[in-house]
Amino acid sequence: MSEPSYQRSEPFTELTVIEVPAAPAAVVEGRDVAMDDLPALFDETFSGLFPALAEAGLEPAGPAFALYTKQPSETVDLQVGIPTSAGLTNAQPIRGGHIVIPSELPAGSMAVRSHLGGYDGLGEAWAQLLQDTVSAGHHPGLPFIEIYVTEPSPEADPASMRTDLFLSLE
Template sequence: MSSSSSSPSHDRPTAVPDDPPPGYPDLGPEPVGQMRLLRVPAVPTAVVRATGVPMSTIAGYFDAAFGKAFPALFAAGVAPAGPAFAVYTRTTEEPEFTADIEIGFPLARPLAELHDGDPAEVDGMRVVASELPSGDVAVVSHLGSYDGLGQAWGEFMASIGAMGRAPGTPFWESYVTEPSPDMDPATLRTDLFCPARTPDDAA
């Protein structure tokens, strides 16, 4: 065999992307048990951004954003087009695990078309326009407590590599099941999304 005709990364089969389900990023009523690869459009979003948030304190930031910043936007007539999400645009592990994040909701149209003027700043948090990226995106559902998301992400990233793709950034999670005090954590559904790059993609 000629060494110039192939390489180990190209010898692995790569999945062919499917079309996204109607209403994407809503993946439908049934959890996605086996990872799927989708070719998706960009989706407009409304988000609160933060940099260098320690993962040990991130739950409190979520509570503040969803409890204070977004109610003001909803009161102005802007309605989310799907479940809340968190987008991780950058992560670091030293000296502690931190993340640059966007917390928010998908929208049917860009924020500027839905809201005339800048949303008010609440406790130092401002809602701004952003978007979920287009391209080839791998998706899977995690069922269970949020405590299991770290392991779920590790397995998900490994699955992307196993099909001959490379996990990209940003990656995000969508909180399909809204938690409540009396619910069984085992029934929580979180959908995971990650760009799946080909070996020839630029970093």
């Protein structure tokens, strides 16, 4: 069996608890981002992130993600980015006034489950993961992470999309 990581070819079809190693990443941070502004943040980040990585001589090392650092309310604090082949060494400005900075997907104990379907079902999937995690006797914490295994595109069939949900455990 391979070492646990943030990437797995098969979906997590049930609550799974794993220890993951840290992984270098390049991200754009958003603070107090209104929920309605998330699509623009994602679009601006991903359209500018790949050219910034190429300019820095880095390769993407996995699918895009969002790492949430505070419990969502009307606004969220998050990092939107991509794991990289090595650590980014300096900040890179991109469109929309955003700056790509070095970061990492954190190491630690995570409760995981995959959501199969469109993004409109993520709220329900998170609620189920949280309920199952607590019912299994674990103590969820922050951050929590969405890994967009299926690359989003206008042509994508929402029914075939996969998002892996990672919930930090205390």
